[in-house]
Amino acid sequence: MSTLQMPPVNEPDRQYYFIDKARTYVRQLGEALGRTPRACITTFGCQMNSKDSEKLLGVLEEIGYEESSEEMADLVIFNTCTVRENANTRVYGRLGRLKPVKKKNPHMMIGLCGCMMQEELVVNKLKDSYRFVDLIFGTHNVYKLAELLVMRFESKGMIIDIWEDTDKIVEDLPTERKYPFKSGVNIMFGCNNFCTYCIVPYVRGRERSRRPEAILSEIKRLASEGVVEIMLLGQNVNSYGRGLPEEITFAKLLEQIAAIPGIQRIRFMTSHPKDLSDELIEVMAREEKICNHLHLPVQAGSSRVLKKMNRIYTKEGYLTLVKKLREKIPDISLTTDIIVGFPGETEEDFLETLAVVKEVRYDSAFTFLYSKRSNTPAATMTDQVPEDIAKERFDRLLKEVQEIAHERTQRFTGQVLDVLVEEVNQHDPQYLTGRLSNNLLVHFPGSEDLIGQIVPVKLSECKGFYYLGEKLEQGE
Numbered sequence: 001m002s003t004l005q006m007p008p009v010n011e012p013d014r015q016y017y018f019i020d021k022a023r024t025y026v027r028q029l030g031e032a033l034g035r036t037p038r039a040c041i042t043t044f045g046c047q048m049n050s051k052d053s054e055k056l057l058g059v060l061e062e063i064g065y066e067e068s069s070e071e072m073a074d075l076v077i078f079n080t081c082t083v084r085e086n087a088n089t090r091v092y093g094r095l096g097r098l099k100p101v102k103k104k105n106p107h108m109m110i111g112l113c114g115c116m117m118q119e120e121l122v123v124n125k126l127k128d129s130y131r132f133v134d135l136i137f138g139t140h141n142v143y144k145l146a147e148l149l150v151m152r153f154e155s156k157g158m159i160i161d162i163w164e165d166t167d168k169i170v171e172d173l174p175t176e177r178k179y180p181f182k183s184g185v186n187i188m189f190g191c192n193n194f195c196t197y198c199i200v201p202y203v204r205g206r207e208r209s210r211r212p213e214a215i216l217s218e219i220k221r222l223a224s225e226g227v228v229e230i231m232l233l234g235q236n237v238n239s240y241g242r243g244l245p246e247e248i249t250f251a252k253l254l255e256q257i258a259a260i261p262g263i264q265r266i267r268f269m270t271s272h273p274k275d276l277s278d279e280l281i282e283v284m285a286r287e288e289k290i291c292n293h294l295h296l297p298v299q300a301g302s303s304r305v306l307k308k309m310n311r312i313y314t315k316e317g318y319l320t321l322v323k324k325l326r327e328k329i330p331d332i333s334l335t336t337d338i339i340v341g342f343p344g345e346t347e348e349d350f351l352e353t354l355a356v357v358k359e360v361r362y363d364s365a366f367t368f369l370y371s372k373r374s375n376t377p378a379a380t381m382t383d384q385v386p387e388d389i390a391k392e393r394f395d396r397l398l399k400e401v402q403e404i405a406h407e408r409t410q411r412f413t414g415q416v417l418d419v420l421v422e423e424v425n426q427h428d429p430q431y432l433t434g435r436l437s438n439n440l441l442v443h444f445p446g447s448e449d450l451i452g453q454i455v456p457v458k459l460s461e462c463k464g465f466y467y468l469g470e471k472l473e474q475g476e
Contacts (some may be wrong), residue, residue, distance in 0.1 A: 011143070011170045018147040019062050019174075025153040026064035029074070029107065031369055037075065038068035044091065045081025047233050047269065048204075051184040052142045053079045058174035059145045067176075071101075075109045077135075080116035081360070082199055084371060088116055096129055102132050111135035113142060117162060118203035119375070127158070135159050139204050140166040143173055165205040171214050179422065181452035182229035182265075183222050187215055187253065191235035193272060195299075196310045196377040197370065200235055209240050212248050223262030228454065229420055230257070232268035238275035251279040258287040264283065264454060265420065265437065267291045273298070274312040285328040293363075293438045294325065297337035301356030302349035303448065305342055309378075312377055312467055315356060320362050333363040333408075333438035340397055341370040341390025350393045357400055363408045363438065364465070365401045369394050394453035409440065410462045416472060419457045421450045441466040 007017040028195050029037050037059045043053040056077060057067065070076055074361050076098060081087045095110070110133050113464040117138045134152050137144065140163040152159045170187065177183050178183055190205040191198075202353045219230060232254075234240060240250040257266055273296055284290050300306050325332055338353060357365070369390055372379040419442045425431035432446040434457070443466065444457050450471075457469040 007147075011168070012172050015059075015143060015146055015170070018144075018150050019059065022063040022146045022149050022153070025150065030064065030255060033074070033107070036066050037064065038073045039065035039075040039077070040068055040073035041077045041079060042070060042094070043079045044087055045079075045115065047184055047231065048186070048189075048235070049060075049079050049081060050178075051186055051233055052114070052139075054177055054184070055142060055146055055173060055175045057176040061176055062174040065144060070098075072106060074105070075111065077111040077113060080112060080114035082114075082116040082119060082122075082203055085373060086371070086405035088122065091116060092130075095133070099130075099132055107138070109134040109149075111137075111148075113137045113139075115139055115199070120166075121374075122207065123160065123162060127160070127439070131158065131359040133158060138163060139162045140168070165454050167208055169208060169210055169214075171210075171218075172364045177227075179452075180225070181227055182231070182420070182422075183227050184231045184233050185215065185218055185222070186210065186234070187232050187237060187250075187268075188234035188240050190238070192227040193236060193274075193312075194310060196308065196340045196381075197373060199373050199376055204235060207236070207242065208433065209242065209244050209364040211244065212241075212246070212253055212256065215253065216260070219257055219260055219263060223260055226262075226452065228261060228263065228452070229267065232257075232266070234270070235267075236270065236272040236275060237268045238271050238277070249277070249279060251283040252279065254280070254290065256285050256286065258289045258325055264289060265291055265295070267296045267439075270294055273321055274319050278324070281324055281328050284325075284332075291437045291439070292331065293333045293335070294327065295337075296321070296325075298353075298356060298360075299337060299346070300342060300349070301353030302345070305345055305349050308344055308434075309339075309342060309380075315352060319356065320358065333440075334360060335356065335364045335366075336360075336362050336364045337368070338401075339368050339370050340394040340398065340475055341385040341387075343370070343385065344383040345370075345390075345393075346383050347393075354397060355398060357397070357404065361404050361408060362401065363440075365404045367394065367398055367401060407410060408465055409465055409467075412436075412440075412459050412467070413462050414459065416456050416458045418454050419444070419469070420454050421446070421449060421452065424448055442469050443467070444471055446471050 008014045026037055041053045043049050080091050095357050117136055135148055147158055188209040190207045191201045192207045194201050238250055241248040301315055417436050418435035421432050421434040423433050425433045425443050431443045433443050444456055456472045459467040459469045461468040
């Protein structure tokens, strides 16, 4: 490809042209440094961002960088999140610490990408106050990293490439997975829900689903490389398939994925309650490979507050879904997200949320104090809840959630369950750490050669939100 005078128009051929070209510049940098250039990607935010970072790292390694810590890197990329305002503040703080480092190392480059870059005010602030940043790009053109690096190598100035939206999905570019035995797989991008507190539809764009044959092809390749667990990713996986030329639902896609040899566990997130179909519940109950865990964000237990949030379901509708799930999958682990102190929330509304928590009995819950997010409808609502009242409610909710979660976790004590071994325990190298199908952590004595395997472990002792266990030997 390097013999071409002009880059190809079609993707991914165009990016492979720039990967080849970038490799030359990185090699020249390495000769000047007297060593292999180093790169670090720091990821903020959700699983979608983590998956994007794997793609970025795959390209960087393909063009000749080796992964390193932020302190040692010649190229630092922050893959940013903007769901909460304080996430922006953290990024600015990290940038401030890098400025003197770059001053001492003029060859160093700094890149910013991800959701935060989709905000015009952020980009303007970077242009005015952070001129030492080299690359600024958003969520829609992550695949263009090699092309943007070539532009930076050739121009010596700040490169900004932000798209407001896209209908483009570029496949078959390099990626570097964190774990060789499990992987995230994007099945769709963007969001159409416009919850009033959420910035995601504005920074990730409208929903667009990948074609099923591309998803299945990727998963088959992953299985051939030894991947045993996949996590299907989308802002709302339950709405997968809308807008595709062929008629397919998320449930049908799951059935096809479950038929792929080698894949032993299938996870997915996030599920929006308004699109959780009876068909999907049936498939989850029937397919053994689908993990016994569902993250089903409720956000609030008051139908009045849910309407203000634009969640498109009621408390009663949500509880009906939970009942269906528990009838079809009796021991399913349910987790959730809850926002406390949303504008207009009364004590009665909050008590309804507490009542839902007590009725559903979640295995765990991510609880958040509502905070204004600029450029969202909720930020302009006049009936903001005073901080002290919201904090007091948050503490009550957290206490209830933790007590229930602790009780729910203990129910597996003494059972023998399959554990996917993920890594050597970070606190004791004599132990391994893995996950159950329901996503609970288990620590047990074992050797490093078990990493990536699914092994039977007796859950000896519940330690609150994880287990200590013992691996069963063959024949036990």
